[in-house]
Amino acid sequence: MNFSIDLFSSNLFLRRAALAFAACFMVAALVLCGGLHTAGAAENTAATASGEPDAARVRDVMTQAQKLYDMREFEQSRKMVEDLAEEGSSAAMFAMALMEARGNGNKENKPDFAKARVWWEKAAAKGHVESMYNLGLVYYRGVQDGGDGSDSSKQNFALAREWWTKAADQGHLRAVYSLAGMARTGEGQPKNFEEAFKWYLMAAEAGHSDSQFQVGSMYLNGKGVEKNHEEAVKWMQKAAQGKHPGAVNALRLMKMQQPQAKTN
Numbered sequence: 220m221n222f223s224i225d226l227f228s229s230n231l232f233l234r235r236a237a238l239a240f241a242a243c244f245m246v247a248a249l250v251l252c253g254g255l256h257t258a259g260a261a262e263n264t265a266a267t268a269s270g271e272p273d274a275a276r277v278r279d280v281m282t283q284a285q286k287l288y289d290m291r292e293f294e295q296s297r298k299m300v301e302d303l304a305e306e307g308s309s310a311a312m313f314a315m316a317l318m319e320a321r322g323n324g325n326k327e328n329k330p331d332f333a334k335a336r337v338w339w340e341k342a343a344a345k346g347h348v349e350s351m352y353n354l355g356l357v358y359y360r361g362v363q364d365g366g367d368g369s370d371s372s373k374q375n376f377a378l379a380r381e382w383w384t385k386a387a388d389q390g391h392l393r394a395v396y397s398l399a400g401m402a403r404t405g406e407g408q409p410k411n412f413e414e415a416f417k418w419y420l421m422a423a424e425a426g427h428s429d430s431q432f433q434v435g436s437m438y439l440n441g442k443g444v445e446k447n448h449e450e451a452v453k454w455m456q457k458a459a460q461g462k463h464p465g466a467v468n469a470l471r472l473m474k475m476q477q478p479q480a481k482t483n
Contacts, residue, residue: 270307270345277308284314288323297324304338312342313350332362343382348389355382355394359406376407387418395422396430403443412443423454428461435466439473 271277280303287296297318304311316338322329336357342350361374380401386394399418402411416437422430435454438447452473458466 272303272306272308277303277310281310281314293318293324295324304341307345309342309345309347309350312338312345313347313353316342316350316353332357343385346389348386348391348394351382351386351389352391352394352397355379355386355397358382359397359401376401380407387421390425392422392425392427392430395425396427399430399433412437414443416443423457426461428458428463428466431455431458431461432463432466432469435469439469 280299284296284299287293287299297315300311300314300318304315316335318324319331319335319338322331325331325334336354339350339354339357343354356379358375359379380398383391383394383397383401387398395418399415399422401407402418403415404410416434419430419433419437423434431454435451435458437443438454439451440446452470455466455470455473459470
C-alpha cells in the first residue's frame with residue numbers, strides 16, 4: 220500500500236479519466252498525503268493558505284498514519300488523519316476524502332461519497348488544487364454514496380466545469396485538459412472546437428503530452444484552428460518525445476503519406 224500513488228492521474232482522454240475515477244476505489248492504493256508526498260505536489264502549491272498546521276508536523280503525522288495504514292490498521296490511521304484535518308490541514312482533508320471514498324476505517328466499512336465530497340470541498344476552500352480537480356471528476360462522472368443511490372452526487376457538467384476551471388486557474392494541467400475535452404465533445408455546452416483548442420494549447424505549452432497530441436491532431440484536421448501541417452508535425456513530435464503512443468503512430472502514418480520524391 221503506497222500513499223504516493225496518484226489515483227487521479229490519467230494520461231487518457233477525458234472519458235477514460237472518468238472511468239478511471241469510478242474504478243479507482245477498487246484498487247489497493249490510496250493517496251494519503253495530498254500535496255506533501257504525491258507526484259502532483261506542485262499542483263497543490265495553493266494549499267499554503269493561513270490556518271494550515273506546521274508543515275513538518277503534518278509530514279510526521281502523515282508518515283505515522285502511513286505506517287498504520289500499511290499494517291491495515293485503518294481505524295487508527297484514520298483517527299490520526301481526521302484529527303489533523305480538523306486542525307485545518309488541507310492535505311489531511313484530501314486524505315480523509317479518499318479514505319471515505321474507499322470506506323477505510325469508517326463504521327460501515329463501505330464507501331461514503333457524500334462525506335468524501337464534503338472533505339474535498341473543505342480542502343478546496345483552502346486552495347487545495349487536487350481537491351478542486353477531484354470535485355470536478357465527482358460531478359463529471361456522477362457517483363453514488365455506497366452504491367445504494369442515497370445522497371448521490373448526480374452528474375452535473377456545469378459544476379464539473381466550475382471546479383475544473385478553478386483548478387485550471389491554479390495551473391492544474393489535467394483540469395485544463397478536461398475542460399478542453401468538454402468543449403470538444405459538447406458536454407454541458409455546445410461543441411466549441413476553438414475553445415477546446417485554446418485549452419489544449421495552454422496545457423500543451425506547459426508540456427502535457429496528451430494535449431500536445433490533441434493540438435497536433437487539430438492542426439492536422441483543421442478543427443478549431445486553420446490546417447497547418449508543419450505545426451501538426453511539431454506538436455506530434457513534442458508529444459512523441461513524451462512517449463505518447465498516438466503521436467508516435469501519427470508521425471509514422473504522416474511520414475508514409477508524404478509524396479515520394481521522383482527519381483530519374
